[in-house]
Amino acid sequence: MAGEGHIRDEAEAAELRRLGLAVIETEAQAVAALAPRIDEAFVRACRHMLACRGRIVVLGMGKSGHIGGKIAATLASTGTPAFFVHPGEASHGDLGMITPQDVVLALSNSGETDEIVTILPLIKRLGVPLIALTGNPRSTLARAADVHIDVSVEREACPLGLAPTASTTATLAMGDALAVALLEARGFTAEDFARAHPGGRLGRRLLLRIDDVMHTGDGVPRVGTDALLREALVEMTAKGLGMTAVVDPDGRVAGVFTDGDLRRSLDRGVDVHRTPIAEVMTREARTVRPGLLAAEALHLMETHKINGLLVVDEDGRLLGALNMHDLLRAGVL
Structure with a gap:
């Protein structure tokens, strides 16, 4: 049966x-x-x-x-x-x-x-x-x-x-x-379409700019070029972006220190209490200008396999910072 x-x-x-x-x-x-x-x-x-x-x-x-x-x-x-x-x-x-x-x-x-x-x-x-x-x-x-x-x-x-x-x-x-x-x-155009769908995912991808999601002011992690690695770690932990900018006395970006840099430094056995940040930072920091579309920022991160970007003015002075989580919260991903 x-x-x-x-x-x-x-x-x-x-x-x-x-x-x-x-x-x-x-x-x-x-x-x-x-x-x-x-x-x-x-x-x-x-x-x-x-x-x-x-x-x-x-x-x-x-x-x-x-x-x-x-x-x-x-x-x-x-x-x-x-x-x-x-x-x-x-x-x-x-x-x-x-x-x-x-x-x-x-x-x-x-x-x-x-x-x-x-x-x-x-x-x-x-x-x-x-x-x-x-x-x-x-x-x-x-x-x-x-x-x-x-x-x-x-x-x-x-x-x-x-x-x-x-x-x-x-x-x-x-x-x-x-x-x-x-x-x-x-x-x-696709941007015209996005204007008609501002609440949709496509609208966010095509209209949202990094200025709308980046951290500014005190929310931007930064240390001076004379800081120690220990100070950079404290700043990274406080700001929660997985990185900190390293700036000169005029506020220009001299480098960036990321979670990846930290892992490489620890593998080398550096002393976090005595090592100057200038010795372990990445000097060729990936920076962008304000007004960039968030979708373009995402493309840059994916292309260069990085999790964050620093935003600078025409003179290289630090204005803001953002990471993948910011784009995820904004619905760009």
Whole structure:
């Protein structure tokens, strides 16, 4: 009996994997079929959107509405101002959100969605360009559009052929194609993207500067060139950065002493109470100037296999210090 249950479990698992794979294959084919449709209509749609002096207003009902919301968000985050309007609400006042400077992007697999068809005359009266993504080039929406992009699919991934699956995937992929084409055409950069995502990890990596995370003032570990190794160890312990700067009487960095230098010194049997720090410090200290991106500081540390950096002014005077832990706390790592 136990053996029969195991066989049933294995057969069920195999069937579930088969069904899942069939969905992936169907949707992959639907997306691949879009390639020939990156045609002149696609180019015209991009040109309308590039020329838009207002915003791209995305419309869609049901599952197309969910896809429309994502497309609007992708456009907005990649340099093309956009927002989503629910077609059902549009006929009850929200149509006022569309201005003559906008472009409307309407999504409907059938091209006959009642809520969209109802407001087509009002959209046309505004005189705004209408771009339609439908699965039916002969539909009311497709015929009313200034530009129609065909996102039809051979079949849905749903075995009943009812639930929008491959069709919504194809529409989403075409929306991404439009957004990325516009991104490239606008010369949108990674820093532009970060400005739109200041709270995200990418935003922190691309916008955060070392000035925002470095230790300054009394928080910077430093000893003079005439200090003993013992004094340097006390300073390193107090400041907790795993290093201390060694500065001359004018505050210029003469060297750095790190945990690694300490290990090498102890291996050599140096006397921590009598050895001058100048004899065991690293003279070629790795320094950077203020304003450096935190991500660039991280790259320097990784490239040179060091855990900290000293920040100096144009004359080499010590301004601050930071280490890997500071970048980790700031979310740069």
